[in-house]
Amino acid sequence: MRPFSWRFIRMWQRNGDVFFRLWHAEVPGFIAEPVLVLLAMGLGLGAYVGLVDGQRYIEFIVPGIIAAYAMFSASFECTYGTFFRMEYQGTFDAIIATPLNVEDVIAGEIFWGATRSLLTGTMILAVAAAFHLVHSSWALLIPAVCFLEGIMFASIAVLFTSVVPSIYSFNYYFTLFITPMFFFSGVFFPLSSFPSIVETVSWVVPLTPAVRLTRALVSGELHIGLVWALVLILVLGAAFFSAALVMMRRRLTT
Amino acid sequence: MVVIKTNNLTKKFKDLVAVDDVNLEIEEGECFGLLGPNGAGKTSLIRMITAVSPPTSGDIWVLGGDLSAHSREVKSALGVVPQVDNLDPDLTVLQNLMTFARYFNIPKVEARRRSMEVLSLFQLEDRCDSKIRELSGGMKRRLLIARSLINMPRIVVLDEPTIGLDPQAKYLVWHKLTELKSQGVTQLLPTQNMEEASTLCDRVAIMHQGKVLTIDAPEKLVSSYFGDEIWEIEAAGEERNNIVSVLESRGLEYENVGGKVHVFNVDADEWITGLVRSVEGLRRRPATLEDVFFRLTGRSLTE
Numbered sequence: 001m002r003p004f005s006w007r008f009i010r011m012w013q014r015n016g017d018v019f020f021r022l023w024h025a026e027v028p029g030f031i032a033e034p035v036l037v038l039l040a041m042g043l044g045l046g047a048y049v050g051l052v053d054g055q056r057y058i059e060f061i062v063p064g065i066i067a068a069y070a071m072f073s074a075s076f077e078c079t080y081g082t083f084f085r086m087e088y089q090g091t092f093d094a095i096i097a098t099p100l101n102v103e104d105v106i107a108g109e110i111f112w113g114a115t116r117s118l119l120t121g122t123m124i125l126a127v128a129a130a131f132h133l134v135h136s137s138w139a140l141l142i143p144a145v146c147f148l149e150g151i152m153f154a155s156i157a158v159l160f161t162s163v164v165p166s167i168y169s170f171n172y173y174f175t176l177f178i179t180p181m182f183f184f185s186g187v188f189f190p191l192s193s194f195p196s197i198v199e200t201v202s203w204v205v206p207l208t209p210a211v212r213l214t215r216a217l218v219s220g221e222l223h224i225g226l227v228w229a230l231v232l233i234l235v236l237g238a239a240f241f242s243a244a245l246v247m248m249r250r251r252l253t254t
Numbered sequence: 255m256v257v258i259k260t261n262n263l264t265k266k267f268k269d270l271v272a273v274d275d276v277n278l279e280i281e282e283g284e285c286f287g288l289l290g291p292n293g294a295g296k297t298s299l300i301r302m303i304t305a306v307s308p309p310t311s312g313d314i315w316v317l318g319g320d321l322s323a324h325s326r327e328v329k330s331a332l333g334v335v336p337q338v339d340n341l342d343p344d345l346t347v348l349q350n351l352m353t354f355a356r357y358f359n360i361p362k363v364e365a366r367r368r369s370m371e372v373l374s375l376f377q378l379e380d381r382c383d384s385k386i387r388e389l390s391g392g393m394k395r396r397l398l399i400a401r402s403l404i405n406m407p408r409i410v411v412l413d414e415p416t417i418g419l420d421p422q423a424k425y426l427v428w429h430k431l432t433e434l435k436s437q438g439v440t441q442l443l444p445t446q447n448m449e450e451a452s453t454l455c456d457r458v459a460i461m462h463q464g465k466v467l468t469i470d471a472p473e474k475l476v477s478s479y480f481g482d483e484i485w486e487i488e489a490a491g492e493e494r495n496n497i498v499s500v501l502e503s504r505g506l507e508y509e510n511v512g513g514k515v516h517v518f519n520v521d522a523d524e525w526i527t528g529l530v531r532s533v534e535g536l537r538r539r540p541a542t543l544e545d546v547f548f549r550l551t552g553r554s555l556t557e
Contacts, residue, residue: 007357007359010356010357010359013353013356014342014353014356017345017349017353018342018344018345021344021345022344089340089342089343090336090338090339090340091340091342093306093336093340094336094340094341094342094354095357096306097304097306097329097332097334097336098329098330098354098357098358098405099326099327099329099330099357099358099359100357101325101326253306253307253308254267254307
């Protein structure tokens with residue numbers, strides 16, 4: 001792997017500029033939808049759900065919704081968004097003719113994807129706090145967790161994007177990878193409620209450690225097991241980040 | 255001073271040899287044309303010289319440095335006009351230039367000054383706030399060329415700079431490129447447009463199937479292959495066969511092109527005028543770079 005340089009910031013700035021020019025198009029997907037899911041599931045379904053420790057269901061799902069929509073933000077940005085810039089707009093070709101190298105461009109993409117996760121997670125957290133659903137000041141660390149989670153999911157997404165032949169391939173990515181995680185990573189129900197085989201699989205998919213971290217930070221109930229969750233996010237993030245840089249160099253510089 | 259030098263440069267894609275052992279030396283301040291049919295290897299060559307694609311073998315020096323070791327430094331002194339529009343459609347005209355300047359780390363105030371300068375150079379200054387999709391094809395190409403000058407490059411690489419332009423815009427671009435050359439900016443110009451190559455280029459290389467077949471000044475190429483003029487004789491059937499046999503007996507170079515016979519390097523006009531019954535089927539015209547192009551790369555489609 002060739003290293004990326006500080007120049008990645010230029011790619012990150014470019015994506016940020018475009019986002020804030022068109023931000024109104026992004027609001028429904030990444031702010032309105034999670035709040036809608038939170039209210040519908042939390043208040044609607046929640047009326048029928050009694051949790052063992054007497055916690056309200058809407059409080060139970062807040063951290064999972066934050067982690068899941070942080071995942072969605074980075075994933076959309078670095079699949080459809082990255083592919084569009086790369087294949088249809090020629091944006092990467094234009095930029096790698098400047099002092100930026102492929103690694104700078106891809107690092108900029110991934111850090112921008114992670115920034116989207118941070119923005120989405122923070123917005124949902126703010127809404128949840130406004131509804132008095134957050135009770136611990138540890139929750140202030142949630143944006144940082146969203147950013148690290150975002151690096152991991154953005155890297156996985158870019159790696160997938162580096163090998164797909166067409167934009168239709170992303171249907172597989174979302175149907176077979178992202179959506180199952182949404183349901184089987186402890187967002188809506190505790191993992192222990194699944195058959196043991198599903199529970200075992202859940203422990204190793206990347207959304208699970210993110211949900212565990214946000215859940216602990218929202219409730220303030222920290223424990224040593226969270227170190228493992230954090231390490232898992234960092235290790236997966238670093239591994240997929242490196243792989244994404246290598247594979248994208250292959251795709252873009254033949 | 256040589257600003258671009260390639261040494262046994264080769265690029266292979268699986269079984270295809272796209273660029274085959276190319277040796278070039280391009281001098282500072284010269285306009286160097288690359289001619290060749292589609293698939294000749296021009297774009298692969300350009301992609302290697304602009305540090306976008308690594309060579310399979312061989313070396314490239316640009317501005318005195320080994321490209322593989324100094325790609326960032328080289329790219330910061332390079333302007334690239336791609337064949338396909340890759341302007342940023344999510345940004346306005348001015349934002350496109352400002353964002354591009356930022357990739358070169360040009361401070362904001364200076365970037366704005368240069369943006370306005372290159373926009374007015376290509377008569378786009380009143381389109382600052384236009385969206386890219388509101389521009390015509392010609393405006394987009396002018397903007398692409400303007401964008402390539404934002405870092406005040408020492409070398410510009412222009413891949414078919416006037417493709418799709420109307421004659422007015424084409425002459426504007428040619429005029430600006432000539433001005434740029436007079437400022438000492440080296441130009442590397444892959445093109446299919448023979449008129450463009452003859453007008454702008456000090457030297458051209460003709461490429462075919464990955465190889466450089468010849469390199470020289472356009473007018474020298476023409477005179478060395480064809481003398482000054484070409485005789486075109488329109489003839490068919492029996493008459494044509496007769497003409498051809500006479501040409502052969504006199505040892506004259508000729509070529510059958512469609513319904514015509516082209517005759518080259520004719521020293522005395524009477525050799526030709528005596529051959530045909532009527533002057534209507536006879537035409538004498540200056541030889542052009544296109545004739546050289548056909549001679550070297552053939553008349554059949556290459557792909």
